[in-house]
Amino acid sequence: xxxxxxxxxxxxxxxxxxxxxxxxxxxxxxxxxxxxxxxxxxxxxxxxxxxxxxxxxxxxxxxxxxxxxxxxxxxxxxxxxxxxxxxxxxxxxxxxxxxxxxxxxxxxxxxxxxxxxxxxxxxxxxxxxxxxxxxxxxxxxxxxxxxxxxxxxxxxxxx
Amino acid sequence: xxxxxxxxxxxxxxxxxxxxxxxxxxxxxxxxxxxxxxxxxxxxxxxxxxxxxxxxxxxxxxxxxxxxxxxxxxxxxxxxxxxxxxxxxxxxxxxxxxxxxxxxxxxxxxxxxxxxxxxxxxxxxxxxxxxxxxxxxxxxxxxxxxxxxxxxxxxxxxx
Numbered sequence: 001x002x003x004x005x006x007x008x009x010x011x012x013x014x015x016x017x018x019x020x021x022x023x024x025x026x027x028x029x030x031x032x033x034x035x036x037x038x039x040x041x042x043x044x045x046x047x048x049x050x051x052x053x054x055x056x057x058x059x060x061x062x063x064x065x066x067x068x069x070x071x072x073x074x075x076x077x078x079x080x081x082x083x084x085x086x087x088x089x090x091x092x093x094x095x096x097x098x099x100x101x102x103x104x105x106x107x108x109x110x111x112x113x114x115x116x117x118x119x120x121x122x123x124x125x126x127x128x129x130x131x132x133x134x135x136x137x138x139x140x141x142x143x144x145x146x147x148x149x150x151x152x153x154x155x156x157x158x159x
Numbered sequence: 160x161x162x163x164x165x166x167x168x169x170x171x172x173x174x175x176x177x178x179x180x181x182x183x184x185x186x187x188x189x190x191x192x193x194x195x196x197x198x199x200x201x202x203x204x205x206x207x208x209x210x211x212x213x214x215x216x217x218x219x220x221x222x223x224x225x226x227x228x229x230x231x232x233x234x235x236x237x238x239x240x241x242x243x244x245x246x247x248x249x250x251x252x253x254x255x256x257x258x259x260x261x262x263x264x265x266x267x268x269x270x271x272x273x274x275x276x277x278x279x280x281x282x283x284x285x286x287x288x289x290x291x292x293x294x295x296x297x298x299x300x301x302x303x304x305x306x307x308x309x310x311x312x313x314x315x316x317x318x
Contacts, residue, residue: 006220026246028236030189030198038232039189039198043240043251043304061165063302073197077187081202081239086281087185092202122245143222145202 007143007151014152018144021078021093022048022159025120028077029056034070046078047119052112052136054097054159057123060131068099068135076137089147095159097137109134166302166310173311177303180237180252181207181318184279187236188215193229205237206278211271211295213256213318216282219290227258227294235296248306254318256296268293 010018027046030039042064044056054076058065068074079092102109112134117124126132142154169177186205189198201223203215213235217224227233238251261268271293276283285291301313 026240028187028189028200030187030200030234032191032196032198037191037196038255039191039234040255041187041189041200041234041236041253043236043238043247043249045245045247075189075198075200077200077202079202081185086204086279088202088204090202094200096197096199120245 007153010144010152010154010158014144014146014154015158017091017146018093018142018154018158021091021144022054024078024080026078027056029064030075030077031064031067032071032073034067037071040064040067044076045120045123046076047116048159049112049115051115052102052108052134054095054137054139055112055116056135056137057116057127058133058135059126059129060133065133069101072099073097074099074137091144091146093142093144093154095137095142096140098140100136100138102134102136104133166312169303169311169313169317173303173305173313174317176250176305177252177301177313177317180250180303181213183237183239185237186215188223189234189236190223190226191230191232193226196230199223199226203235204279204282205235206275207318208271208274210274211261211267211293213254213296213298214271214275215294215296216275216286217292217294218285218288219292224292228260231258232256233258233296250303250305252301252303252313254296254301255299257299259295259297261293261295263292 029044049055076095081087139156144152188203235254240246298315303311
């Protein structure tokens with residue numbers, strides 16, 4: 001008998017929880033080192049833009065800038081650990097994705113930039129620096145972990 | 160002229176902050192998919208054990224169990240995002256490491272298990288299940304980001 005998949009298909013509650021987690025303004029990003037292929041990890045600013053989808057703004061100084069450019073496969077985790085109880089009992093959303101840089105002359109960029117500033121007014125001081133870029137994350141698959149033994153597959157189109 | 164390294168060597172304050180972050184009971188873990196090599200990410204329980212060093216306890220059901228066994232290169236991030244301000248202004252510690260499973264019959268395991276339970280009494284319900292294992296992280300390098308433009312190299316021996 002094959003092992004039973006411990007991860008269930010998403011229901012409405014799971015999809016709602018995933019959307020709540022996508023509203024957090026930050027994520028942990030796993031990437032592959034462009035030289036060695038070994039894993040790296042960074043905290044990133046994050047938004048679910050209504051037009052562009054899953055999005056970050058990244059500095060050319062960040063180690064994941066070159067990593068995402070050279071090896072676009074990556075993974076995101078969203079979710080906070082609360083004050084109480086076991087850290088693994090707090091919900092988190094893991095997304096496997098491919099990164100794509102938004103060109104400076106992309107016709108969609110000005111509107112995307114304006115919406116980013118609406119959410120994060122303090123980004124005004126660096127958003128237009130020449131070494132900063134927006135990066136879109138095209139989701140491949142997603143897993144919502146709502147606590148012990150409560151895991152759900154989330155379809156990319158539900159993100 | 161070569162580009163200036165924007166990351167400074169650690170001072171006492173940076174080392175103290177790194178130690179504080181290591182006292183958090185959880186981390187984000189970046190790993191490589193054992194089949195494809197692409198990045199994955201998980202939340203893990205974490206401790207800095209006084210004898211065994213950086214440590215997690217992992218279930219055989221977790222996707223990173225097989226990943227760490229087959230491809231031990233990984234990366235950890237420790238640090239919480241507070242309520243206020245830009246998420247990137249909150250300190251976090253990134254560690255590149257190699258994972259090593261602690262054998263069930265390792266003579267160091269009983270003491271390590273007792274100390275884990277002192278910190279996390281609720282782990283008693285699963286710590287002895289046959290598919291759970293302790294995994295040590297041998298640090299290779301570490302980067303402390305204390306907020307915008309405040310990044311420090313932390314030596315592995317200072318973790």
